[in-house]
Amino acid sequence: MSEMPPNQTAARGFLRRPDPKAIGNVDRGAQILGGELQLAGHVLKGDPFAGGPQPDAVAAELHGFGWLDDLAALGTHPARGLAQKRVFDWIADHPHADEGAVEWAPEVTGKRLLRWIFHSGQILPGLDREGSAPYFAALQTHVNHLAAHWHTSPDGQARLETLVGLAVAAMSLAGAEGLVMPSLIALAEEAEAMGTELLSRPRSPESLLESCALLVWTVEVATEAGIEAPPQLMAIVGEIAPMLRAMRHADGALPQFHGGGRGAPGRLDHCLRATPGPATTARGMALGFARMVRGRTTVIVDAAPPPAPDVAPEAVANAHASTLAFEMTVARQPLIVSCGPGQGFGPIWARASRATPCHSALCLAGLSSSRLAPGAGAPGDAPDILTERPENVWAGDYDGHGQLVAPDFGLPHSGTTAHMLAGHDGWLHSHGLTHLRELWLDPDGFTLDGEDRWRRSTRVRRTVWPM
16 A cells, blocks of 8 residues: 545544544743753754754754643643744644645645644644634644655654554544544554564664553554454554563663653553553563563663664664663662663764763773764764674573573562673674673562673783672
């Protein structure tokens, strides 16, 4: 399935009141209200649309309107007034779809359409039918644009955002009913074709959560509309959920790796509750992360190479040099963490947060385990990419014969010490060194012991750090 027939009937309003399913951060909402919007490592002041051309990454986030989530979290009258002004100003400046513009890329259009519908309660209050007419006319323009161009969006989360935006709009708008089943079928076919293997390539736990949330929201909107969603959608959710549980810290948050944060408050729990079937957890590694659990303590280790540009080109802007870094959470208290994504603190931190020193990992004289090299094009236009990545990364435990086996550290209350041996060759070509990291987590979860070793031919340099 490629192009869908355009919707010939003008959107007349909503069939039912949309719920604001995506809620952001209150502090960021207050910052936006104060005149500062931080996107992709840049700070936009005043009217963010009034400045000159922006780098593509910044323009995509700005025109995707994902920051409406933060204004919705703030929920004040001034926040609603600002949301309404920004949306209607945008509509006035973009009366027609421009296929070649960043703001009309299908994945950006789909995200914007989804946010405009979810946050219609912020955008429409105080407007009569005549005042809201430009809004609904713009929604119809978005729907027709996506129906014609959704198939040009990149695979992965971007394509899900494109089709979820189209499907939710078709199920929500009066006059768009003819696109409901075509959009749902296209979404189901694409999600099934991509599967968890493709959605996992960026190796970002939060990115996988966002993909899962998109599918869950679609099924919820379909249920509210009395429409039977294709079974493939919840089948993919059922495959993603065990992987998310395997990366869930004791406090309910996700580890901050490869551009992902801890996850929007409540979103992970919401997706896991919506998952059909038993609450199973993936065994071994999920997305290349190994997890040790004892008592109420979780230790999650990045035990795979960073995503490669040729395998996951969409992840090059976010991949971290975090090989063998770990996070540790005790009950509700994060004890050892990574810095996480630095885009909210400007371009310097956006780059620095991807380096090894911003993770709980062994660093060689300030040198990262993967090197950050400038991307193509003018400085700032293209993201830095990781080069000289580790080629061999391994993690596991010993069996009875002293052989390394796949990581499976048993149940949280197994009564035995969890043990992991991991290594990588990120400095092999530059310094002739291999890094080995060994961890022991006591049965009660209150003591973590570790040992880092450099291995070069037959010589080993050892550092022991009990906690």
